[in-house]
Amino acid sequence: MRVTVVDYGAGNLKSVETALRFLSADFTVSADPGDVIRADKVIFPGVGEAAAAMATLKKTGLGEALALFHRGGRPLLGICLGSQIVLDRSEESDTACLGLVPGTARLFPKQPGFKVPHMGWNRVRPLRPHPLFAGVPESASFYFVHSYYPEPEAKEDRIAATDYVIPFTSALARDNLCAVQFHPEKSGRVGLRMLGNFLAMN
Amino acid sequence: MLEKRIIVCLDVRDRRTTKGVAFKDNVDVGDPVEMAKHYYEQGADEIVFYDITASAEKRGIMIDVCAAVAETIFIPFSVGGGLSSVADMRAVLLAGAEKVSVNSQAVRNPGIIEEGASLFGRQCIVLGMDALRDPAMPSGYRVVIDGGRVKTERDALAWALEAERLGAGEIVLNSIDADGTKSGYELAATRLISEAMGIPVVASGGAGKPEHLLDVFTKARADAALIASMVHFGTYTVRQIKDYLAHRNLPMRMEW
Structure with a gap:
């Protein structure tokens, strides 16, 4: 099994790498569209600004490679910015995104007492069973750092929710694609468990 | 609901932690990597390393510590102390730190905050600020x-x-004023700053018992609290502190 972690210059991939190494995964971190297309599984992480990230994905051909890989039906995991960019568009700089899942990334509404970015640990409530959450306790918390959140159009695409200002979708899944707004690679043992679940998916 | 974070602080000099510690189990109490692992397993939400290395030549050691910590714990950790350029910041971030903290260096050169934020993202840049009570100042x-x-x-x-x-x-x-007293955080200053800011505020200095964390979270509205000696000397475990706070209805991360 060959896992490709997509490197498109959006943030530091070190913690994803160390977590995968800890899990003894066979993986490569690559900016080469060929490595994405040929992979058995793809992890699409990222921290940063949506428009800049989309510009890089277009310029490098990685965006097209991700769409091709996705059509092949193999497992794809988006993390953080990756969970927003798989949608149709983002409110951040009003950016057209990859469109792999119908939906929009939205900015948290302003409300006194709620600081944005949403940064720290928060509970992730599963909305329906999904292999990603196998063995993850219902009261588990994950580490978040973000100002925008994914909002898939279809209710059935929302697999977990978290409360901050409003209840928002913190994990989504459609066919072979799943994506999480939080950082499983920085979420302790439950996060490692989730990454392990993804590595075990077919 | 966003949970209140408990951050354990370790002072590191030349690859050893400096404060005395009193663990009884098989922990190499001087080794920052071992100690980080110990607190990770106890349920710390974050770890901060303060590099108090005296000489610039030995700064590189902290990079090795970061790399080893990154392979061992899977929660955010940050590094402060002695970072005086974006090159210094980049080195610890690439070694696996989630955030970098600047203090005196930022007062001398505020531009380092701006530069760091534009290169690495705001979420990476922490301002450490030492405050002293002084009625002559506008905020006190x-x-x-x-x-x-x-x-x-x-x-x-x-x-x-x-x-x-x-x-x-x-x-x-x-x-x-509160640092080292173990008589509680400086609540008035913490509340003043926390309520004025749009970014999270971490309270530091003065923690001696779990009640002090309860106070700083409820009365002073801190987003996170730094602890050191109350766990380093074995008086409390992180788990005990979290249990205490969770029983008083504070949102805490209790599964790890």
């Missing part, structure tokens, strides 16, 4: 630097707001 608190030895002309609240504007993603407010 004066910024001090170099470990509290040097007074500046900056007002603590004004500096915190300026740092936020420059791009800091978080503020660690360390009270020089």
